Amino acid sequence: MALNITGRKLFVKALKEEGVDTIFAYPGGMITDIVDELYKTEGIRVVLGRHEQALVHEAEGYARATGKTAVVLVTSGPGATNTITGIADAYYDSIPMVIFTGQVPLHLIGNDAFQEVDIVGMTRSITKFGVTVRNREDMGKLIKMGFQVASTGKPGPVLIDIPKDIQVTSGSPEYPDHVDIRGYHPNENVHIGQLKKAYRLLKNAKRPLILAGGGVRIAGAQKNLLEFATKMNIPVTTTIMGKGVMPEDSPLYIGNCGMHGRFAANKAVTECDVLFSIGTRFNDRITGELDEFAPKAQIVHVDIASASISRNVVVDVPVTADAKIALERLCEYAEAMDTKKWLCELKAWEKEHPLTMPKSKVGVCPQTICEGINEVFPKANIVTDVGQHQMWATQFIKLNEGQEFITSGGLGTMGFGFPAAIGASIGNPKKDVVLVTGDGGFQMNMQEMATAMTIGVSVVICLFNNSTLGMVRQMQQLFYGKRYEITDLSAEDGSYYPDFLKWAEGYQCKAIRVTDADGVVPALKEAKKNKGITLIDFIVSPDDLVLPMVKSGTPLGDMILK
Numbered sequence: 001m002a003l004n005i006t007g008r009k010l011f012v013k014a015l016k017e018e019g020v021d022t023i024f025a026y027p028g029g030m031i032t033d034i035v036d037e038l039y040k041t042e043g044i045r046v047v048l049g050r051h052e053q054a055l056v057h058e059a060e061g062y063a064r065a066t067g068k069t070a071v072v073l074v075t076s077g078p079g080a081t082n083t084i085t086g087i088a089d090a091y092y093d094s095i096p097m098v099i100f101t102g103q104v105p106l107h108l109i110g111n112d113a114f115q116e117v118d119i120v121g122m123t124r125s126i127t128k129f130g131v132t133v134r135n136r137e138d139m140g141k142l143i144k145m146g147f148q149v150a151s152t153g154k155p156g157p158v159l160i161d162i163p164k165d166i167q168v169t170s171g172s173p174e175y176p177d178h179v180d181i182r183g184y185h186p187n188e189n190v191h192i193g194q195l196k197k198a199y200r201l202l203k204n205a206k207r208p209l210i211l212a213g214g215g216v217r218i219a220g221a222q223k224n225l226l227e228f229a230t231k232m233n234i235p236v237t238t239t240i241m242g243k244g245v246m247p248e249d250s251p252l253y254i255g256n257c258g259m260h261g262r263f264a265a266n267k268a269v270t271e272c273d274v275l276f277s278i279g280t281r282f283n284d285r286i287t288g289e290l291d292e293f294a295p296k297a298q299i300v301h302v303d304i305a306s307a308s309i310s311r312n313v314v315v316d317v318p319v320t321a322d323a324k325i326a327l328e329r330l331c332e333y334a335e336a337m338d339t340k341k342w343l344c345e346l347k348a349w350e351k352e353h354p355l356t357m358p359k360s361k362v363g364v365c366p367q368t369i370c371e372g373i374n375e376v377f378p379k380a381n382i383v384t385d386v387g388q389h390q391m392w393a394t395q396f397i398k399l400n401e402g403q404e405f406i407t408s409g410g411l412g413t414m415g416f417g418f419p420a421a422i423g424a425s426i427g428n429p430k431k432d433v434v435l436v437t438g439d440g441g442f443q444m445n446m447q448e449m450a451t452a453m454t455i456g457v458s459v460v461i462c463l464f465n466n467s468t469l470g471m472v473r474q475m476q477q478l479f480y481g482k483r484y485e486i487t488d489l490s491a492e493d494g495s496y497y498p499d500f501l502k503w504a505e506g507y508q509c510k511a512i513r514v515t516d517a518d519g520v521v522p523a524l525k526e527a528k529k530n531k532g533i534t535l536i537d538f539i540v541s542p543d544d545l546v547l548p549m550v551k552s553g554t555p556l557g558d559m560i561l562k
């Protein structure tokens, strides 16, 4: 029999057996033993962030760029609570992740001990699975369960809380290959009868439409989607999480739909007679007023999680299946449909209201920046923060095959972008990473510049600096009589803090300010030459709007166009 080993040694063994080569960590009293064990370990890179929230976003960026399960390690109490926003973000966007938290020793749990919080309880509704290891002998099994649950079915975050005494207690060295988890049976098959029903419905449609979400990317089904849509001549619209699953240059691709979707795409959802939706959860930003969503359509919904089906939109044909498997099967019998007339209608709508924005009164037009990014970085992974800039990126940045669009879709977390971009670069160092961010969101995790400079990642930060919390200001402009309360980030005399160029100087990173359209492409080209971090401070007008816009709670067809 193999000799017993400590919990801290089993922790490292588990990571190795899971093939983990990078973890995102921040130290503290309740994980010093594990941290010490990592010091002695070869082959696992430990990335130190500057804030635990950012650390989780870094892990998310890594997972989103690589498809791997990301691993986070933080201490108990404030270390653990600081991860909560990131965990929620990962949960809503189905990112595979295992978060390890240190915990006070077992006998102190529940005693108001220093830095003790019930992190498992606090994160119950935003994790797929969470547990405190209370017995050293269960540790291997629980970690295995964590990795299994995080990465299978609809992926998501898992939290494993390890009390300090468990980390130093000796026990079995076994780390299982597989564990059976009672009640957890992710769907691996597809109900062919349901799929055939869906196919028949599509085949008889006059105005069929495919709505593709992030589930298509998670399943790695991009090629299958293209094949299916092309074989059948069916147009495709995407959600924000689905952006990029269909090549933007395909004649069948009509852009994103939803709150800031294209006019033609929202019209298509409103007018279609069969909506084949796959890998999307019908978030309210996609549906607008629920009762008016796709009012003329019969709806098919393919999703890996049966609990997601008919939760928001009651559907006509539910199909519980992995998106790739479903599309592979469908492609076996897919035949061309005559959709010429319908495609012409879509083209006419696109012509009626093409996606474009007026020239800005001051500063650089956001559309021009996005087009510059398309020109100079046609292969980069694109990461965004949350706000107007995010929506402009979804509208104007074109994604080619092999490019990821990494954004906080479900939770809409300001402060996500910069750390996620760092994580994406760590996961895929050969690929250019372009971050599109706002001056509000960037300031929520800008301390990570220290992380980025210290470990030497390469990111181009395109800061859309409109000196305002633009997305909220836009609502004030349109719906609240221009009462700009707490959205202006500048001082009364107009001065602005920080001066991003001077700030960047403190981190010894390259920084460029661009105030007019002519400066866009040269600045991006210079950033491309510079290995490391380049911050481009694009001065943007606070009055620029993201349009079209569907006001929250109104039907998708009612778009504000100017």
Ligand SMILES: Cc1ncc(C[n+]2csc(CCOP(=O)(O)OP(=O)(O)O)c2C)c(N)n1
Binding pocket: 385, 386, 387, 388, 389, 390, 412, 413, 414, 415, 437, 438, 439, 440, 441, 442, 464, 466, 468, 469, 470, 471, 472
């Ligand atoms: C953590 C967090 N707080 C508040 C919000 C609400 N919110 C959404 S967008 C936005 C403004 C973002 O401003 P900025 O980062 O400057 O980007 P812009 O909209 O100007 O492009 C705010 C306050 C949020 N999404 N996340």
